[in-house]
Amino acid sequence: MLIQQLLNGISLGAVYAIIAVGFALVFNILKFSNFSHGGVLTVTAYAGFLISSKLNLGFVPTILLTAVAGGLIAMGIERVAFRRLRKKGSPIILYFVSSITMGMLLENLITVFFSSNFYSYPKFFEKSSFTIFGLNMAVTDALMLIISIVSLTILMVVIYKTRLGIAIRALSMDTNTTSLMGINVNAVIAATFFVVGCLGGIAGVFLGLNYTLYPQLGQLIVKGFIASVLGGLGNLFGAVLGAILLGVLEVTLTNIPFIGAGLSPVVIFVIMLIFLILRPQGIAGKIVHEKA
Amino acid sequence: MGLLFSVLTFTSITIIGVISIFIITGLTGLFSLGQASFMAIGAYTSGLLVTKLGMPFPLAIIISVAMGVLFGLIVGLPTIRLRRDYIALVTFGFGEAIIAVLNNMTSVTGGATGMAGLPQYTNLALAGGSAVVCIFMARNFKYSRFGRQCLALKTDELAAKSIGINVTRLKLTAFLVSAGMTAYAGVLFGFYTTYVDPGIFNWTKSAEWIIMVFFGGIGSLTGAIVSALILGTLPEILRFASEWRIVIYSVTVLIIINYRPKGLLGERELKLADIKKLFSSWRKAL
Numbered sequence: 001m002l003i004q005q006l007l008n009g010i011s012l013g014a015v016y017a018i019i020a021v022g023f024a025l026v027f028n029i030l031k032f033s034n035f036s037h038g039g040v041l042t043v044t045a046y047a048g049f050l051i052s053s054k055l056n057l058g059f060v061p062t063i064l065l066t067a068v069a070g071g072l073i074a075m076g077i078e079r080v081a082f083r084r085l086r087k088k089g090s091p092i093i094l095y096f097v098s099s100i101t102m103g104m105l106l107e108n109l110i111t112v113f114f115s116s117n118f119y120s121y122p123k124f125f126e127k128s129s130f131t132i133f134g135l136n137m138a139v140t141d142a143l144m145l146i147i148s149i150v151s152l153t154i155l156m157v158v159i160y161k162t163r164l165g166i167a168i169r170a171l172s173m174d175t176n177t178t179s180l181m182g183i184n185v186n187a188v189i190a191a192t193f194f195v196v197g198c199l200g201g202i203a204g205v206f207l208g209l210n211y212t213l214y215p216q217l218g219q220l221i222v223k224g225f226i227a228s229v230l231g232g233l234g235n236l237f238g239a240v241l242g243a244i245l246l247g248v249l250e251v252t253l254t255n256i257p258f259i260g261a262g263l264s265p266v267v268i269f270v271i272m273l274i275f276l277i278l279r280p281q282g283i284a285g286k287i288v289h290e291k292a
Numbered sequence: 293m294g295l296l297f298s299v300l301t302f303t304s305i306t307i308i309g310v311i312s313i314f315i316i317t318g319l320t321g322l323f324s325l326g327q328a329s330f331m332a333i334g335a336y337t338s339g340l341l342v343t344k345l346g347m348p349f350p351l352a353i354i355i356s357v358a359m360g361v362l363f364g365l366i367v368g369l370p371t372i373r374l375r376r377d378y379i380a381l382v383t384f385g386f387g388e389a390i391i392a393v394l395n396n397m398t399s400v401t402g403g404a405t406g407m408a409g410l411p412q413y414t415n416l417a418l419a420g421g422s423a424v425v426c427i428f429m430a431r432n433f434k435y436s437r438f439g440r441q442c443l444a445l446k447t448d449e450l451a452a453k454s455i456g457i458n459v460t461r462l463k464l465t466a467f468l469v470s471a472g473m474t475a476y477a478g479v480l481f482g483f484y485t486t487y488v489d490p491g492i493f494n495w496t497k498s499a500e501w502i503i504m505v506f507f508g509g510i511g512s513l514t515g516a517i518v519s520a521l522i523l524g525t526l527p528e529i530l531r532f533a534s535e536w537r538i539v540i541y542s543v544t545v546l547i548i549i550n551y552r553p554k555g556l557l558g559e560r561e562l563k564l565a566d567i568k569k570l571f572s573s574w575r576k577a578l
Contacts, residue, residue, distance in 0.1 A: 033381065080546065094549055097502065097506050097549060098550075100502070101542045105538075105546070265385075269386060272385055273367075276371055
């Protein structure tokens with residue numbers, strides 16, 4: 001029973017991890033909390049639905065196409081909402097407001113065009129669950145876990161082994177110096193947003209599969225935020241750790257009859273507050289200082 | 293006429309909300325994405341006190357505002373020392389938590405179906421008068437020693453600290469004042485619509501207010517008021533476009549941030565002389 005819950009929690013945490021990492025990546029290079037990521041989640045959840053139902057595609061092609069679509073959307077967001085701000089060297093506050101506005105815009109565009117009807121993903125699999133070592137697992141949960149692990153591994157390889165990854169890490173330290181080293185900052189930031197959008201697209205499909213499709217789906221971005229606060233703002237490994245912790249916590253709390261699914265946000269909030277008092281730098285350690 | 297009155301009343305309540313955001317975001321540069329939950333606290337506390345306990349309205353107002361401040365303290369104390377992002381995140385989480393509580397305490401709050409049957413105590417005179425008082429308070433705030441310290445803090449926190457400003461206390465004060473003020477707006481709102489449900493107070497509401505402050509100009513009190521007037525009344529008048537309302541808001545704000553990042557008025561305040569000048573130039577043009 002305990003192991004069963006742990007397994008469910010980890011596979012929920014796996015989706016949160018993809019959201020949290022996408023959020024942490026942008027925080028790393030531009031130093032603001034990117035609320036527009038929630039909009040990407042909503043749009044890709046619906047895009048994935050359209051792709052799978054209109055083109056009659058299976059699961060894997062749907063995920064791949066949606067990831068690419070998410071990447072393009074995120075690049076578009078960067079173009080519209082952040083590029084000019086960066087050119088003019090605007091204060092961080094404006095990035096923040098811009099990203100909130102962008103998130104609201106996407107969410108409400110979906111509301112305008114889709115909220116009148118009820119949509120749900122086509123059934124991808126014959127069986128909905130299977131048993132392994134006496135543990136029950138939903139097929140979507142298993143896929144969620146596998147695909148999250150695969151995409152996070154690919155991401156880590158990209159970040160730590162490729163030229164692009166080096167450029168991204170350099171940017172996260174200092175934009176001007178990176179630019180002086182002959183790196184095309186605009187291109188690297190656009191590429192980062194593409195990567196972030198791909199992660200958002202994958203997460204969007206899973207959210208759409210797990211919950212029904214509704215325009216406010218993107219507000220689950222808050223799970224990504226909480227996960228990265230727990231893990232340490234802007235730290236990728238920390239974000240993954242925090243997300244899995246959060247997933248396990250949520251599943252456990254939902255199974256406690258007194259708390260249930262309804263009150264678990266309250267408990268999570270209280271845990272987050274206590275965490276911030278005791279260890280504001282997060283699990284992973286380093287605190288991000290405001291530049292003087 | 294009834295429509296006009298109700299639009300004006302709602303706008304007055306919006307102005308109070310926007311001013312509370314102005315105090316926290318405009319003066320100290322912090323973001324509260326859960327500001328609407330303080331409104332929920334005000335509305336629900338006062339509503340329960342009046343309908344369930346039969347408490348007189350003015351006493352209920354005082355207790356509700358105190359509740360708002362108390363919750364502000366609970367949220368603010370642990371987070372106010374940390375990086376600015378945390379305030380946004382924690383207030384966001386706080387908003388979720390409050391909505392979850394309201395939705396689940398069905399026996400007390402009516403759950404997701406909401407709380408109905410509040411008497412309509414709020415009228416235009418009360419709401420408008422309160423808005424004027426809040427504007428006056430915020431003005432005095434801005435031009436007091438407190439406001440100047442806030443300006444220093446917003447511009448450069450480290451420098452403000454180094455000249456001996458108690459940054460933490462300053463931020464906490466601004467946060468608590470704005471929490472109390474929003475709770476009061478919630479009381480007015482609940483006793484005007486006579487019905488509240490948790491869904492009204494989600495984060496989009498808070499974000500809307502932040503957008504209004506930015507639309508008007510981040511450092512400008514009159515800018516915030518003017519934009520609350522414009523953005524608050526327009527959608528009420530253009531009811532047919534209600535679906536597109538937020539879309540239009542968002543596009544407007546994106547354009548403003550990209551092409552006129554200081555907002556309508558920037559740091560400037562609209563003065564009576566400005567308006568006179570505007571009128572005389574119109575007369576000349578005619």
